[in-house]
Amino acid sequence: xxxxxxxxxxxxxxxxxxxxxxxxxxxxxxxxxxxxxxxxxxxxxxxxxxxxxxxxxxxxxxxxxxxxxxxxxxxxxxxxxxxxxxxxxxxxxxxxxxxxxxxxxxxxxxxxxxxxxxxxxxxxxxxxxxxxxxxxxxxxxxxxxxxxxxxxxxxxxxxxxxxxxxxxxxxxxxxxxxxxxxxxxxxxxxxxxxxxxxxxxxxxxxxxxxxxxxxxxxxxxxxxxxxxxxxxxxxxxxxxxxxxxxxxxxxxxxxxxxxxxxxxxxxxxxxxxxxxxxxxxxxxxxxxxxxxxxxxxxxxxxxxxxxxxxxxxxxxxxxxxxxxxxxxxxxxxxxxxxxxxxxxxxxxxxxxxxxxxxxxxxxxxxxxxxxxxxxxxxxxxxxxxxxxxxxxxxxxxxxxxxxxxxxxxxxxxxxxxxxxxxxxxxxxxxxxxxxxxxxxxxxxxxxxxxxxxxxxxxxxx
Amino acid sequence: xxxxxxxxxxxxxxxxxxxxxxxxxxxxxxxxxxxxxxxxxxxxxxxxxxxxxxxxxxxxxxxxxxxxxxxxxxxxxxxxxxxxxxxxxxxxxxxxxxxxxxxxxxxxxxxxxxxxxxxxxxxxxxxxxxxxxxxxxxxxxxxxxxxxxxxxxxxxxxxxxxxxxxxxxxxxxxxxxxxxxxxxxxxxxxxxxxxxxxxxxxxxxxxxxxxxxxxxxxxxxxxxxxxxxxxxxxxxxxxxxxxxxxxxxxxxxxxxxxxxxxxxxxxxxxxxxxxxxxxxxxxxxxxxxxxxxxxxxxxxxxxxxxxxxxxxxxxxxxxxxxxxxxxxxxxxxxxxxxxxxxxxxxxxxxxxxxxxxxxxxxxxxxxxxxxxxxxxxxxxxxxxxxxxxxxxxxxxxxxxxxxxxxxxxxxxxxxxxxxxxxxxxxxxxxxxxxxxxxxxxxxxxxxxxxxxxxxxxxxxx
Numbered sequence: 001x002x003x004x005x006x007x008x009x010x011x012x013x014x015x016x017x018x019x020x021x022x023x024x025x026x027x028x029x030x031x032x033x034x035x036x037x038x039x040x041x042x043x044x045x046x047x048x049x050x051x052x053x054x055x056x057x058x059x060x061x062x063x064x065x066x067x068x069x070x071x072x073x074x075x076x077x078x079x080x081x082x083x084x085x086x087x088x089x090x091x092x093x094x095x096x097x098x099x100x101x102x103x104x105x106x107x108x109x110x111x112x113x114x115x116x117x118x119x120x121x122x123x124x125x126x127x128x129x130x131x132x133x134x135x136x137x138x139x140x141x142x143x144x145x146x147x148x149x150x151x152x153x154x155x156x157x158x159x160x161x162x163x164x165x166x167x168x169x170x171x172x173x174x175x176x177x178x179x180x181x182x183x184x185x186x187x188x189x190x191x192x193x194x195x196x197x198x199x200x201x202x203x204x205x206x207x208x209x210x211x212x213x214x215x216x217x218x219x220x221x222x223x224x225x226x227x228x229x230x231x232x233x234x235x236x237x238x239x240x241x242x243x244x245x246x247x248x249x250x251x252x253x254x255x256x257x258x259x260x261x262x263x264x265x266x267x268x269x270x271x272x273x274x275x276x277x278x279x280x281x282x283x284x285x286x287x288x289x290x291x292x293x294x295x296x297x298x299x300x301x302x303x304x305x306x307x308x309x310x311x312x313x314x315x316x317x318x319x320x321x322x323x324x325x326x327x328x329x330x331x332x333x334x335x336x337x338x339x340x341x342x343x344x345x346x347x348x349x350x351x352x353x354x355x356x357x358x359x360x361x362x363x364x365x366x367x368x369x370x371x372x373x374x375x376x377x378x379x380x381x382x383x384x385x386x387x388x389x390x391x392x393x394x395x396x397x398x399x400x401x402x403x404x405x406x407x408x409x410x411x412x413x414x415x416x417x418x419x420x421x422x423x424x425x426x427x428x429x430x431x432x433x434x435x436x437x438x439x440x441x442x443x444x445x446x447x448x449x450x451x452x453x454x455x456x457x458x459x460x461x
Numbered sequence: 462x463x464x465x466x467x468x469x470x471x472x473x474x475x476x477x478x479x480x481x482x483x484x485x486x487x488x489x490x491x492x493x494x495x496x497x498x499x500x501x502x503x504x505x506x507x508x509x510x511x512x513x514x515x516x517x518x519x520x521x522x523x524x525x526x527x528x529x530x531x532x533x534x535x536x537x538x539x540x541x542x543x544x545x546x547x548x549x550x551x552x553x554x555x556x557x558x559x560x561x562x563x564x565x566x567x568x569x570x571x572x573x574x575x576x577x578x579x580x581x582x583x584x585x586x587x588x589x590x591x592x593x594x595x596x597x598x599x600x601x602x603x604x605x606x607x608x609x610x611x612x613x614x615x616x617x618x619x620x621x622x623x624x625x626x627x628x629x630x631x632x633x634x635x636x637x638x639x640x641x642x643x644x645x646x647x648x649x650x651x652x653x654x655x656x657x658x659x660x661x662x663x664x665x666x667x668x669x670x671x672x673x674x675x676x677x678x679x680x681x682x683x684x685x686x687x688x689x690x691x692x693x694x695x696x697x698x699x700x701x702x703x704x705x706x707x708x709x710x711x712x713x714x715x716x717x718x719x720x721x722x723x724x725x726x727x728x729x730x731x732x733x734x735x736x737x738x739x740x741x742x743x744x745x746x747x748x749x750x751x752x753x754x755x756x757x758x759x760x761x762x763x764x765x766x767x768x769x770x771x772x773x774x775x776x777x778x779x780x781x782x783x784x785x786x787x788x789x790x791x792x793x794x795x796x797x798x799x800x801x802x803x804x805x806x807x808x809x810x811x812x813x814x815x816x817x818x819x820x821x822x823x824x825x826x827x828x829x830x831x832x833x834x835x836x837x838x839x840x841x842x843x844x845x846x847x848x849x850x851x852x853x854x855x856x857x858x859x860x861x862x863x864x865x866x867x868x869x870x871x872x873x874x875x876x877x878x879x880x881x882x883x884x885x886x887x888x889x890x891x892x893x894x895x896x897x898x899x900x901x902x903x904x905x906x907x908x909x910x911x912x913x914x915x916x917x918x919x920x921x922x
Contacts, residue, residue: 017571018572040549041550079559080700086583088547102544106567107478107567107568107699110478110698111698111699111892112698112700122547122549237570237571237573238570238572430541431573
């Protein structure tokens with residue numbers, strides 16, 4: 001039994017009827033060629049055989065005398081956590097995404113450990129999928145990615161334990177700070193957050209400073225230094241639209257090489273193109289550029305501990321029609337951020353966590369004018385290994401993040417770059433943002449635009 | 462645009478994270494013998510072709526200046542309301558019930574009209590199922606049953622519109638009273654409920670009187686005149702366990718004829734046996750008899766309007782080992798209730814609605830001692846036609862109600878008697894009440910016990 005940290009408790013308190021606070025992965029898998037007809041049945045049985053999870057997957061939330069604790073569940077019930085589903089024929093990916101949209105809109109039951117894995121058979125092309133969700137108070141996106149990857153192998157024949165049975169080494173490592181210490185109640189939680197943001201060198205001050213400098217150095221940063229109001233920043237319903245697709249990592253890499261940008265720059269440019277076109281369709285493109293909040297791992301090695309997570313505000317140049325100008329704006333904005341990168345060594349989790357959990361709070365703290373936004377959406381990119389991966393004997397064809405949207409932040413674009421793919425997962429409020437599937441098409445067009453730009457660029461070799 | 466009635470608003474306010482307030486039907490169907498492989502696909506397409514629902518199915522909840530209204534949804538999106546699912550092979554009924562348990566635990570999104578129908582293919586034996594849920598503020602169980610039945614036909618070849626496209630004749634008819642008039646806010650709602658229960662002849666007074674008389678006339682009604690505390694009356698988690706099964710209506714009828722009871726008496730005796738045995742298994746059988754709250758339709762004709770819904774408290778005699786004594790206790794209790802039946806002419810919905818929505822309130826009002834219960838669970842029986850029914854060309858093999866459980870009322874037994882079947886749907890909090898599937902087995906044993914009693918009884922003919 002242990003008390004929740006301030007950060008974890010924050011994820012619990014901020015959860016609302018229209019705003020569940022879990023993160024997930026949708027993994028697309030191809031079973032081995034010689035898989036028997038009952039392959040999925042056996043796979044589910046195998047997963048359920050890991051019926052004694054390790055912490056935190058065996059712990060549930062309990063409130064005693066007003067304080068929240070994680071307590072071990074003595075009667076852990078694996079059937080509550082591993083679910084076997086099937087798509088109706090023909091099992092189009094579109095139907096899979098609709099299913100994931102519904103599942104992601106559904107709350108986890110706080111009377112049980114806060115995670116669930118669905119194995120979904122019947123995806124067209126003989127494929128299967130998993131959708132694995134975990135409450136944000138149990139694992140953040142980075143930890144979730146790491147755990148997911150640790151259950152995969154480069155060897156098709158190697159069967160590793162599922163995430164909930166992975167030994168705790170390297171799990172939930174967080175630098176100790178004011179937010180990761182236990183806290184006992186809502187009032188204390190709020191004061192602790194205030195303390196964290198008010199501390200020197202505080203995140204808020206860093207972000208404010210960053211924005212002031214941006215305003216001075218980048219003429220594209222229009223006056224007010226705030227993100228423009230947009231349809232992306234309306235309040236949300238409880239329903240979701242989730243779409244996902246893979247794009248070619250080598251294509252992005254090649255274009256970036258010619259155009260003088262990283263893969264991440266190319267990803268941001270793809271997003272900028274897609275958002276611009278999507279909002280033009282809706283006649284809702286702001287005159288000022290959209291600003292993306294981009295959590296970035298600054299991990300330089302392969303270690304699983306000691307991540308450094310930064311957070312930058314990127315001018316997406318969505319007001320610019322010329323693709324080269326737009327790309328240059330993005331690259332300049334990223335470069336500027338990098339030079340004075342907010343490392344948040346002590347409070348590394350703060351920026352990332354606060355971004356996802358309380359954009360309103362962060363916005364308020366980073367911008368003096370009430371009602372103005374510091375950023376319009378979060379674009380999150382988690383890089384992974386470049387080798388092919390296998391899970392339970394299946395090849396991993398896609399590993400798409402499913403993130404969180406909140407009131408005032410109705411769209412989230414998250415992606416992993418793995419093997420030779422960039423796996424995009426786009427989640428939105430179904431009601432606020434119509435036809436989000438178009439964003440996928442436009443991401444593809446955005447990549448094609450970058451390739452065309454690269455083809456026209458003067459050859460350096 | 463119209464304001465919500467007090468009753469409907471009550472269903473909205475009482476909804477909590479662990480306590481969604483929708484009711485549903487699980488229907489088990491056999492497609493025609495000559496159904497093509499894409500039969501279910503076509504059926505779903507046909508359902509989705511009814512894309513312009515009639516009120517109230519085209520209305521969503523909207524709050525303006527603190528008051529709640531039903532407003533027409535101009536951009537009604539049928540894809541949000543008709544969902545196509547499939548069970549993994551072999552599609553056991555057990556897996557179907559687990560799926561329904563999960564779906565029933567999930568809230569409807571208040572940003573959309575508050576109903577959803579799932580068509581589930583792949584049930585073993587070539588069958589399919591539908592699970593149709595509607596928020597209790599939109600339709601109560603009786604109205605839901607009536608609408609469901611009106612979309613079915615005695616003619617296998619007749620295709621009728623689905624419930625949301627059934628013309629409004631006979632829908633949501635409710636005698637005008639203090640609870641069915643519009644109301645504007647929470648404070649007024651509470652005072653109106655107080656008024657309704659305090660009115661003369663008020664429901665609460667009637668129930669109190671009923672219990673006083675019961676205490677005098679039935680020695681089995683132990684002192685305190687309250688239902689005993691039991692595991693059925695603990696608080697609940699957000700997870701459900703739903704189980705359902707059909708039993709033979711002729712068997713129950715035949716036994717009842719010999720034993721001097723109605724089908725409803727037999728049903729209550731089956732429940733009494735099942736609850737007794739289930740609680741003995743858990744070493745949790747109270748010494749005092751469990752009391753069932755039984756909403757009863759007093760409709761005497763086939764009309765769809767002018768229902769009269771009564772509510773009685775039945776001593777289930779669960780403390781009695783002897784089956785005949787137990788049955789006699791039940792029959793005497795029902796008879797006693799009938800003689801002074803609480804008809805609630807003006808406030809007919811009050812008893813039924815309040816039972817489902819606020820057992821705590823009703824308990825409090827009917828029993829002066831704080832913390833005591835007037836009843837331990839609701840057992841609800843809705844009779845239907847005796848002819849075979851068809852829906853979209855499929856024969857209806859089962860029509861199982863899926864009702865509501867609330868904090869303090871962790872089990873609900875609902876049933877329909879249709880054609881030659883009694884279709885039981887038992888829903889419980891998954892965490893509070895373990896292994897609820899046993900209740901089904903024990904219902905069957907309970908029926909067998911009644912048949913054995915009847916076989917031993919002196920022949921009257």
